[in-house]
Amino acid sequence: MALEISPQARAMMPAHLHELEPYDPKFSPCEINLSANENTHGLPTEITDELRQRLSSLELNRYPDPLATQVRERIARLYNLTCDNVLAGNGGDELLFDLFLAFAGAGRRVVLSTPTFSIYKMYATMLNCELIEVARDPETQKSNVAGLLEAAQEASLVVVCSPNNPTGELIAHETVEELLDVCSGIVVVDEAYVEFSHPNASMLPLLSKHENLVVLRTFSKAYALAGARCGYVLSNTGVIAALASVRQTYSLDSVTQALAQLVLDRHELFASSISDTVSERERLYEGLSKLTQYSPEVKLWPSEANFILVRLPQASKIRERLRDEWSILVRDFSAEAGLTNCLRITVGTHDENSRVLEALTSLVKEEA
Numbered sequence: 001m002a003l004e005i006s007p008q009a010r011a012m013m014p015a016h017l018h019e020l021e022p023y024d025p026k027f028s029p030c031e032i033n034l035s036a037n038e039n040t041h042g043l044p045t046e047i048t049d050e051l052r053q054r055l056s057s058l059e060l061n062r063y064p065d066p067l068a069t070q071v072r073e074r075i076a077r078l079y080n081l082t083c084d085n086v087l088a089g090n091g092g093d094e095l096l097f098d099l100f101l102a103f104a105g106a107g108r109r110v111v112l113s114t115p116t117f118s119i120y121k122m123y124a125t126m127l128n129c130e131l132i133e134v135a136r137d138p139e140t141q142k143s144n145v146a147g148l149l150e151a152a153q154e155a156s157l158v159v160v161c162s163p164n165n166p167t168g169e170l171i172a173h174e175t176v177e178e179l180l181d182v183c184s185g186i187v188v189v190d191e192a193y194v195e196f197s198h199p200n201a202s203m204l205p206l207l208s209k210h211e212n213l214v215v216l217r218t219f220s221k222a223y224a225l226a227g228a229r230c231g232y233v234l235s236n237t238g239v240i241a242a243l244a245s246v247r248q249t250y251s252l253d254s255v256t257q258a259l260a261q262l263v264l265d266r267h268e269l270f271a272s273s274i275s276d277t278v279s280e281r282e283r284l285y286e287g288l289s290k291l292t293q294y295s296p297e298v299k300l301w302p303s304e305a306n307f308i309l310v311r312l313p314q315a316s317k318i319r320e321r322l323r324d325e326w327s328i329l330v331r332d333f334s335a336e337a338g339l340t341n342c343l344r345i346t347v348g349t350h351d352e353n354s355r356v357l358e359a360l361t362s363l364v365k366e367e368a
């Protein structure tokens with residue numbers, strides 16, 4: 001049963017929290033889980049084997065290094081930065097919260113290009129920020145750049161997600177540069193999925209020119225560590241220190257620090273599952289495109305990430321039938337503004353994707 005806030009408890013919460021509900025990932029056990037954009041290939045066995053050895057030498061009776069220096073040094077080396085340009089945290093989600101805490105806060109303006117990752121709005125609500133949602137064009141899912149630039153002028157924090165979850169497209173470098181120029185606050189580019197895009201997709205090259213840029217990355221997607229909780233941000237040393245001043249001191253535990261070090265030392269082991277995901281994404285896209293012959297309502301958007309957003313007739317019903325009749329779990333966004341009848345399908349293994357295509361072909365024919 002879902003957790004429920006009692007009326008008494010709600011009455012004791014401050015007014016700006018009265019609309020909040022506990023986060024529900026809408027998970028149900030299925031044979032094929034393509035609902036949370038995880039890396040379905042899992043960790044390479046070389047890494048799980050090495051982890052087993054490392055675990056025996058960890059001193060779990062001791063507190064971890066609060067700033068995860070070993071992890072940050074490895075990340076800094078990857079990007080030719082210094083350790084003080086990096087902050088690691090308990091998943092990208094924690095670092096996003098730190099960003100809202102350090103740079104937004106009550107009454108201060110936060111700008112988003114929506115629909116986008118739901119956590120941003122949740123944090124803006126929790127912290128009682130002034131939230132400006134600049135809607136994308138629901139047909140193209142492109143950002144309203146003029147609207148963003150105007151709203152950004154008075155913003156304390158602008159968050160853009162690139163590739164965007166759940167729509168899949170990249171934001172242009174020029175747009176980010178314009179945002180960085182007009183905004184006197186912080187501009188965060190959430191690059192949780194950037195490993196699945198082309199090599200020049202990242203905004204990292206802009207870091208040296210713009211003091212107000214923060215780039216967010218995570219190990220949860222391409223690096224198959226969603227269960228371990230580790231992400232990081234890259235920025236100038238002053239911004240990193242500001243974030244360090246609001247963070248939970250020991251949020252990155254010793255086991256996760258050891259695991260993140262192993263993954264960073266062996267990151268080349270992930271190249272094959274990343275390139276497999278990219279080629280499977282193209283195959284899934286081709287397959288889903290064929291559904292347009294059964295219904296004019298079917299539409300999909302090109303994706304640079306490890307998921308595809310697709311609009312289908314009767315999307316919620318199709319999502320339930322996928323779960324109940326085919327044991328396939330995908331994410332339903334159909335109730336959200338700008339995403340009418342949309343489902344988000346994570347790119348899985350070859351067999352998982354084939355199964356999804358088979359199931360959807362059958363269901364769309366029936367529901368069209």
Ligand SMILES: *Cc1c(COP(=O)(O)O)cnc(C)c1O
Nearest residue numbers: 091092093117165192218220231
């Ligand atoms: C998954 C995700 C993250 C971070 O996830 P963590 O598991 O907390 O690292 C951040 N941004 C977006 C858009 C995501 O989809």
